[in-house]
Amino acid sequence: MSKPKRKRKNRQSEDQGLDEIPRLPKTKPLQLRYYGDPVLRKKAEPVQEITDAEMTLAEEMLMTLYATHGIGLAATQVGVLKRFLIVDIDPEDADYEPLMLFNPEILSVEGESVAEEGCLSIPDLRADVKRPEKIVVKAMNDYSEDIQIEADGLLARVIQHEIDHLNGTLFIDRISGLKRQLLRDELEKIQKADRPL
Ligand SMILES: [Zn+2]
Numbered sequence: 001m002s003k004p005k006r007k008r009k010n011r012q013s014e015d016q017g018l019d020e021i022p023r024l025p026k027t028k029p030l031q032l033r034y035y036g037d038p039v040l041r042k043k044a045e046p047v048q049e050i051t052d053a054e055m056t057l058a059e060e061m062l063m064t065l066y067a068t069h070g071i072g073l074a075a076t077q078v079g080v081l082k083r084f085l086i087v088d089i090d091p092e093d094a095d096y097e098p099l100m101l102f103n104p105e106i107l108s109v110e111g112e113s114v115a116e117e118g119c120l121s122i123p124d125l126r127a128d129v130k131r132p133e134k135i136v137v138k139a140m141n142d143y144s145e146d147i148q149i150e151a152d153g154l155l156a157r158v159i160q161h162e163i164d165h166l167n168g169t170l171f172i173d174r175i176s177g178l179k180r181q182l183l184r185d186e187l188e189k190i191q192k193a194d195r196p197l
Pocket residue numbers: 001002118119120121161165
């Protein structure tokens with residue numbers, strides 16, 4: 001998910017160079033897949049075991065997340081159909097460890113909230129999305145441990161947005177038909193845009 005526009009702390013952190021983010025891995029960012037790419041509509045497969053390949057993917061995805069100033073990224077968005085996502089809702093805070101979730105599954109939901117979302121795979125388009133306010137998620141972390149997370153607010157929203165990606169669902173699927181109709185031209189533009197590979 002891309003960073004919410006209204007919640008940016010200050011302009012300075014916006015202009016922060018990548019070298020200033022302390023835990024940035026020494027790998028190259030991956031190529032993002034954009035709206036219109038059929039891979040974004042596919043269902044990702046469970047990860048059986050965390051091997052070196054998964055750890056490399058995790059590092060490359062983190063690099064990609066920070067390079068694009070995002071706060072969440074699903075493996076599907078870099079064309080890898082594995083059930084894996086990363087979330088870092090506060091990239092400038094080195095004390096906040098990014099979440100790395102393999103095979104995430106929502107166990108329960110509570111409440112309802114509406115907030116604006118954007119997506120790294122659908123640049124420059126934002127819309128209000130209604131989702132449960134609180135969630136309990138089980139997953140495997142990058143140490144192959146089974147974990148459970150209770151999340152609310154922005155964290156809950158980002159995790160749900162990224163789990164959607166693993167199922168081939170985009171946030172625009174969750175907005176009303178009328179609003180989606182209004183966004184149709186913008187979506188078409190995004191689909192046809194020329195992007196460097
Ligand atoms: Zn997204």
